[in-house]
Amino acid sequence: METPVNLLDFDVDGLVAWFAERGEKPFRARQVMRWMHRFGETEFDNMTDVAKSLRAKLAQEACIRPPQAIRDSVSEDGTRKWLLDVGNANAVEAVFIPETNRGTLCISSQAGCALDCAFCSTGKQGFNRNLSAAEIIGQLWLANKLLGGTATPAGAKDADGDADNGRVISNVVMMGMGEPLANFDNVVTALRLMLDDHAYGLSRRRVTVSTSGIVPAMDRLREECPVALAVSLHAPDDALRDRLVPINQKYPLRELMAACRRYLERAPRDFVTFEYVMLDGVNDSDAHARALVALVRDVPCKFNLIPFNPFPNSGFDRSQPERIRRFAGILIDAGIVTTTRKTRGDDVNAACGQLAGQVQDRTRRTVRLVKSMEDRA
Ligand code: SAH
Ligand code: SF4
Numbered sequence: 001m002e003t004p005v006n007l008l009d010f011d012v013d014g015l016v017a018w019f020a021e022r023g024e025k026p027f028r029a030r031q032v033m034r035w036m037h038r039f040g041e042t043e044f045d046n047m048t049d050v051a052k053s054l055r056a057k058l059a060q061e062a063c064i065r066p067p068q069a070i071r072d073s074v075s076e077d078g079t080r081k082w083l084l085d086v087g088n089a090n091a092v093e094a095v096f097i098p099e100t101n102r103g104t105l106c107i108s109s110q111a112g113c114a115l116d117c118a119f120c121s122t123g124k125q126g127f128n129r130n131l132s133a134a135e136i137i138g139q140l141w142l143a144n145k146l147l148g149g150t151a152t153p154a155g156a157k158d159a160d161g162d163a164d165n166g167r168v169i170s171n172v173v174m175m176g177m178g179e180p181l182a183n184f185d186n187v188v189t190a191l192r193l194m195l196d197d198h199a200y201g202l203s204r205r206r207v208t209v210s211t212s213g214i215v216p217a218m219d220r221l222r223e224e225c226p227v228a229l230a231v232s233l234h235a236p237d238d239a240l241r242d243r244l245v246p247i248n249q250k251y252p253l254r255e256l257m258a259a260c261r262r263y264l265e266r267a268p269r270d271f272v273t274f275e276y277v278m279l280d281g282v283n284d285s286d287a288h289a290r291a292l293v294a295l296v297r298d299v300p301c302k303f304n305l306i307p308f309n310p311f312p313n314s315g316f317d318r319s320q321p322e323r324i325r326r327f328a329g330i331l332i333d334a335g336i337v338t339t340t341r342k343t344r345g346d347d348v349n350a351a352c353g354q355l356a357g358q359v360q361d362r363t364r365r366t367v368r369l370v371k372s373m374e375d376r377a
Pocket of ligand 1: 119175176177178211
């Protein structure tokens with residue numbers, strides 16, 4: 001028997017086409033879409049308004065298979081983290097960060113990452129494989145299902161003044177493991193599902209892709225599915241950025257800044273967010289801050305400073321709080337909105353860039369654990 005097709009791999013157009021090949025009407029595809037994504041249904045037989053004959057046909061040829069959570073941890077500050085099995089002893093993580101007026105889900109796009117940024121534990125792990133569209137959207141599917149019922153106050157507004165309609169997950173950021181734009185097609189399929197009213201119906205402004213700066217893919221994203229953009233800058237000049245973010249050797253800062261300006265012509269927000277990891281004595285001096293101000297002069301932007309999250313043998317230290325305050329002060333004095341990221345979920349190792357090293361260890365540990373439980377059973 002052929003392996004059943006996982007319907008979580010399709011965006012709406014894809015599912016309509018797949019239904020059409022089987023002589024089924026587009027509205028049937030949209031019905032099934034709503035069952036899968038809005039109601040988290042995995043059994044065709046429970047889709048009560050779908051014709052019985054179609055349900056039987058679907059059950060023969062297809063399945064709805066989200067990733068499995070092999071670990072679910074809640075931090076003292078409410079941050080919740082899932083470790084998701086993606087086969088072959090690989091795992092990725094999704095993290096939910098509740099705040100008063102919004103709930104942000106941070107999801108992964110690849111198992112590992114090939115880009116090898118100097119300060120990133122995912123990068124240190126190397127590249128394993130791209131996640132499928134089902135594995136990417138499956139993180140939202142799963143979190144949505146498991147978090148159901150604990151909504152933020154209906155009509156609450158976030159800092160940007162958007163109402164979030166009382167959704168538990170009001171924002172999605174692709175800032176987990178992997179470089180989203182290096183897994184372009186599957187990421188775009190998942191983004192389309194996030195935006196589609198038959199699935200999650202999030203606004204483009206509330207879905208953010210974070211990239212280390214793959215310039216041609218930024219141009220494609222702007223054409224195919226413009227959502228909010230965050231760019232991992234981390235250095236104000238090519239010499240330093242070449243070292244910290246090696247993809248800079250291919251797409252240097254001048255090209256990256258030009259790509260950001262082009263992106264803004266189509267972006268749902270009128271600024272790019274620059275992420276900047278604060279590395280003690282490496283990229284955190286007053287001179288670095290002043291050079292940044294000059295670099296981004298022509299790019300409407302905000303800055304998000306991320307205190308470095310240490311991991312074993314990283315070779316870097318986190319900048320001192322006072323240094324981060326002064327650095328932020330220089331950007332703010334130049335008129336750039338600058339925030340410093342709170343470190344959340346420290347006690348479950350859910351902070352930025354901490355995910356992978358831990359995953360690898362834990363995966364092995366978890367696999368061992370599961371195996372020893374099986375042995376005992
Ligand atoms: N690959 C994408 C998105 C995932 S990483 C990218 O690089 O943008 C999300 C953010 O965390 C990026 O800005 C990344 O540079 C940063 N990051 C990676 N390792 C980190 C660490 N150890 N401490 C703090 N931030 C880190
Ligand atoms: Fe990959 Fe982003 Fe980590 Fe760089 S920072 S290695 S691009 S996940």
